[in-house]
Amino acid sequence: MTQLVPTLSEIAPAYDVLYCDLWGCLHNGKALFPEAVAALQAFRRRGGAVVLLTNAPRTRHAVKRRLDAMGLPEDAYDVIAASGDATQVAMLQGAAGRKLWHLGPGKDEDLFTLIPDWLQDQPPITRVPLDEAEGILCTGPFDEFTETPEDYRARFLSAKVRGLRMLNANPDLVVDVGDTRIYCAGALAQLYEAMGGEVLSFGKPYPPIYDFARNQLAARGITYDPDAVLAIGDGVRTDIRGAQAEGIDAVFVTGGLESHRFGADPANPDPQSLADWLAAEDLHPRYAMGRLR
Structure with missing residues (x-):
């Protein structure tokens, strides 16, 4: 049964490494969540390592530039592993050919x-x-604030008929930018696959991004107990199912994408609503909390 915990510090001593999602956990696309930043800093002070594990469809270098601009202190994390990094490796190795249509901003x-x-x-x-x-190569809609997957149906039909493989650089379906919900590459890939197109995906919940994260830790000389890794995220089909597939414990942050399901206060989910919904979805995160703090 999922344990509802008030803070990360309550469970942190059992873990060596955190795989922490960004959007919905550490920031809302516009501003950092100060309590979440403080929680990661505290985890590192006690000797743990933090991997910022994101489905952003760009490299970790671009992710870092964005986090720097938002004011994230460098003592809040050790390494960044992005879905774009894992996608880039496959792209450069020719997984979809050498001549690519880039669908994305x-x-x-x-x-x-x-x-x-x-x-x-x-x-x-x-x-x-x-x-x-x-x-x-799909990294999202060309205009993510106005377009929907249906805007691409005709082009996807042409691509499917020609047998084009799609590399999906972000398995997220939607993300909230402040109070605005926008479609991600995952929603486009979902439509293309439903139409009969072939899709390869590289971010959470798929293995390549976890392999990339482990390689980044190894490159930094960070050693840890593989059984002492904890994933934190608000995406049930990405963060939580990915953690389950990797056999690692997870914290479901209920105040993110699914907050409307658990009562009026996103920071304090209703325990019964949470338990009922997780059971109905066949999800089994070890922990849950309203906000990362």
């Missing part, structure tokens, strides 16, 4: 420009129009 350009040293010897990727493409 310009802010995700770093996937094509910030190439890791160990992949510099790979043949180049060329971005081309859809009718010339061998595959698709």
